[in-house]
Amino acid sequence: xxxxxxxxxxxxxxxxxxxxxxxxxxxxxxxxxxxxxxxxxxxxxxxxxxxxxxxxxxxxxxxxxxxxxxxxxxxxxxxxxxxxxxxxxxxxxxxx
Numbered sequence: 001x002x003x004x005x006x007x008x009x010x011x012x013x014x015x016x017x018x019x020x021x022x023x024x025x026x027x028x029x030x031x032x033x034x035x036x037x038x039x040x041x042x043x044x045x046x047x048x049x050x051x052x053x054x055x056x057x058x059x060x061x062x063x064x065x066x067x068x069x070x071x072x073x074x075x076x077x078x079x080x081x082x083x084x085x086x087x088x089x090x091x092x093x094x095x096x
Contacts, residue, residue, distance in 0.1 A: 025078075025081040026085070029082045029086075030087070031090070038067070052092075060084050060087060061080060064087070065080055
């Protein structure tokens with residue numbers, strides 16, 4: 001399947017919806033994904049700075065989708081949901 005510039009945003013929205021619908025995220029698995037793919041570019045201080053990009057759990061999930069796309073990780077909705085859940089429990093503590 002060829003991904004065009006038109007379908008990429010649609011796929012991003014679909015992935016975000018799928019990870020939002022996931023009911024049983026695995027934060028431990030999310031921690032492992034985060035440590036293997038994300039920690040190499042930034043450390044925990046990015047999560048406690050004053051100018052956080054994510055101001056809600058939905059926005060946090062959107063940021064995970066955005067960065068996994070930027071890194072071409074090809075995560076599925078479960079992967080995104082697990083990482084978002086890990087980050088939320090570890091740093092953000094947003095309510096659903």
